[in-house]
Amino acid sequence: MSRFAPLAALVIAVVIFALDTLTTFDMAIAVLYVTVVLLSLSFAAKKGLLFIGVACMALTLLSFAVSHGENPTSDSFARCFVSLAAIGITTLLAYRVKTAIAVLGESEQRYRTIFLATGVAILEMDFTAVKAAIDRLKTNGFPDIRAAAKANPDFAREAIGMMKLTNVNNTTLTTFGAKDLDTFRTALPVLIGKEMEGSIWALLEAIWDVRTSYESETIMNDVDGNRIAILYNVAMPHDRPTLDMVLVSIMDVTARHEAENELHETHAELAHVTRVATLGELTVSIAHEVNQPLAAIVTNGGAGLRWLKRSEPDLDEVETSMQRMIADAGRASEVIKRLRALSSKTAPQxxxxxxxxxxxxxxxxxxxxxxxxxxxxxxxxxxxxxxxxxxxxxxxxxxxxxxxxxxxxxxxxxxxxxxxxxxxxxxxxxxxxxxxxxxxxxxxxxxxxxxxxxxxxxxxxxxxxxxxxxxxxxxxxxxxxxxxxxxxxxxxxxxxxxxxxxxx
CATH class of the missing domain: 3.30.565.10 (Histidine kinase-like ATPase, C-terminal domain)
Structure with a gap:
């Protein structure tokens, strides 16, 4: 329609000029020029809009001069003034509308640019069906999402199927290895695995409580089946109570997790080295703790032998010496076991x-x-x-x-x-x-x-x-x-x- 709008506006302007100039209708026909101004919104820029409005006002004055130049009356003056006022006001309003449309267009273009080019995966989703299902649960008398979960443990998986994906940015496709939006939309229910269901239940609780956002760290799959550690945030603005427009931002934190694991391993290694160094400082104490029971074993062993070598061996004393030897051996074993535990390189428990x-x-x-x-x-x-x-x-x-x-x-x-x-x-x-x-x-x-x-x-x-x-x-x-x-x-x-x- 915008392609033929300039021609239509020209034809209408000519017809209005002809009717206003050649007929003697007792009415302000020139007011109809406002249709030309409004029609020009679809094709004219802001300056062009002002030019068309001024042109319509000029045609109105020209028609008045031709029709009433010789014998102007108060009624004809009034009709001309009303027409000029209507055209002028319409032109100014149309100019403001055009300005607002331009600002809105720039804002939308800026949003689309940021949406598509940002380094964070962003999903535009429609949660209308999920919100309606939760509202039905409330109507049915469930006090909270936990009660609903007991009644229907599969509701989280059902809710995933209700979440409608409307658009994604380029980073989303790259992160999950999808070639286009349709591929990602088809694969999305599969990408949300069992490990994520606990997080989905927490998201449903946030929707139940009418919160404006929810954030969680969990595991998803990509299109090729690889596991990805993600941090995701769901924005649910108050001005969209039906949740027909929800933004989900996803950050791939797999590399961060790997770095944290490496840091943890390095820290464990350093703690082990420090333990060994500390044991080096305790060499004298350790030697004493081990030597003491060993010396006692030797003493008790010698005593036992002496009781055996007597002409009449005292078996009770021999038994006592052996019991003491066993107890001292146990003490030495305990010390060595603790030292081995301190010097061992094992994972924390x-x-x-x-x-x-x-x-x-x-x-x-x-x-x-x-x-x-x-x-x-x-x-x-x-x-x-x-x-x-x-x-x-x-x-x-x-x-x-x-x-x-x-x-x-x-x-x-x-x-x-x-x-x-x-x-x-x-x-x-x-x-x-x-x-x-x-x-x-x-x-x-x-x-x-x-x-x-x-x-x-x-x-x-x-x-x-x-x-x-x-x-x-x-x-x-x-x-x-x-x-x-x-x-x-x-x-x-x-x-x-x-x-x-x-x-x-």
């Missing part, structure tokens, strides 16, 4: 752990170091601590590191009173463990960097011990802090959350 038990086992490894430095050890361990979920070896590494740091701090000859206090307590939903020494302490300005990697106050330190301690405690969902006053010692405290039902 989350099991119920009692912090007091970890501290007790740790003290068996470090007690010689504590005694050599003439440190007065005091334990204040709360009874009936609820277990926490964590890795035994990692938590033991934290405690060993903090105790050795405290003992080494008090080894300075200027420290007169050497006391080490280890406390445990139950806080609000957490287990609190505190290790306090009477060493030289540290300046307040150093506390901000104390847990940074490669930061150390020791001349021969690596600066990794406290950094790894913080990472381990953070991985257990807790926090570690340090406080000190120069000359009055230092205090390190860490917390690990426990579950209330476990405590009860």
């Amino acid at each position: 989350s099991v119920p752990i009692n912090i007091n038990d970890v501290i007790a086992e740790t003290m068996m490894l470090v007690q010689r170091e504590v005694m050599n430095q003439r440190v007065d050890l005091k334990l204040e361990l709360a009874a009936d601590l609820p277990p926490v979920s964590g890795d035994h070896i990692q938590l033991q590494q934290v405690i060993i590191n903090l105790i050795l740091n405290a003992v080494q701090a008090m080894s300075d000859p200027s420290v007169k009173t050497r006391q080490l206090l280890i406390q445990t307590a139950v806080g609000e939903g957490v287990i609190v463990a505190k290790i306090r020494d009477t060493g030289p302490g540290f300046a307040a300005e150093k506390s901000a960097n104390l847990f940074d990697a490669f930061y150390t106050t020791k001349s021969n330190g690596m600066g990794m011990g406290l950094s790894i301690c913080r990472s381990i405690i953070a991985a257990h969902g807790g926090r570690i802090t340090a406080n000190a006053e120069p000359g009055k010692g230092a205090s390190f405290e860490f917390t690990i959350p426990f579950h209330e039902e476990t405590a009860s």
Whole structure:
């Protein structure tokens, strides 16, 4: 129609001019020029629109001059004025409409450009059927989406089939390996696998609660069947209550996950190296812990032999010596087992752990170091601590590191009173463990960097011990802090959350 609009506007203008000039109808025929102005909206630019409006007004004046130039009347003047006013007002309104259309067109073009070229996969979807289905569930008396899920466990999969895909951008096709929109639309229900159904239920709950957005991290498949880790966001604006226009943005975070896994492996490797280095510092204590039961085995073995060599062997004494040998061998075996566990390179395991038990086992490894430095050890361990979920070896590494740091701090000859206090307590939903020494302490300005990697106050330190301690405690969902006053010692405290039902 726009192709013939200029010709139609010209014909109409000629007909109106002829009727206004050659007829004697007692009416403002020139008002009909507004149809020419309105028709020009479909083909004329803004300047062209103004020109057409001025031309129509000029034709009106020319027709008035030809028809009434010699004998103008008040009625003819009035009709001319009304016509000119109508044409002028229509032209101005048409100009404003044209301006608004141009702005809207630029905005839409800008949106389409961003939509197609952005580096994030974006899907335009219609959730009208899903919203209607959820509204029916509400009408049927279901209190929430969980109740609906119990009544119909397949509703999430049914909802996926109700989601209508209207458009996607180029990044979506690239991310999922689809050649065009139709291919992706056909494959979409298959790309949403079983692993994503939990996330779909959460999305349905967001729709149920009339939220404006929902975000989740999950796994999808691409067209070739490869698994993709994604972070997706669903925007559900309030001004579209029927959800006929929903934007789903998807980021491929597979590479980020791989980088996080590599970082985790590197951190585990570093923690293992630090554990081995810590065991090197405990060589004297370890040797003592192993030598003590071995020496006892030799002593009891010799005693047993002497009781056997008597003219009348005392079998009761021999049995007692052998029982002592077995007990001492068990002690040596336990020490070696703990050392092997600390030095082994195994994946972290989350099991119920009692912090007091970890501290007790740790003290068996470090007690010689504590005694050599003439440190007065005091334990204040709360009874009936609820277990926490964590890795035994990692938590033991934290405690060993903090105790050795405290003992080494008090080894300075200027420290007169050497006391080490280890406390445990139950806080609000957490287990609190505190290790306090009477060493030289540290300046307040150093506390901000104390847990940074490669930061150390020791001349021969690596600066990794406290950094790894913080990472381990953070991985257990807790926090570690340090406080000190120069000359009055230092205090390190860490917390690990426990579950209330476990405590009860």
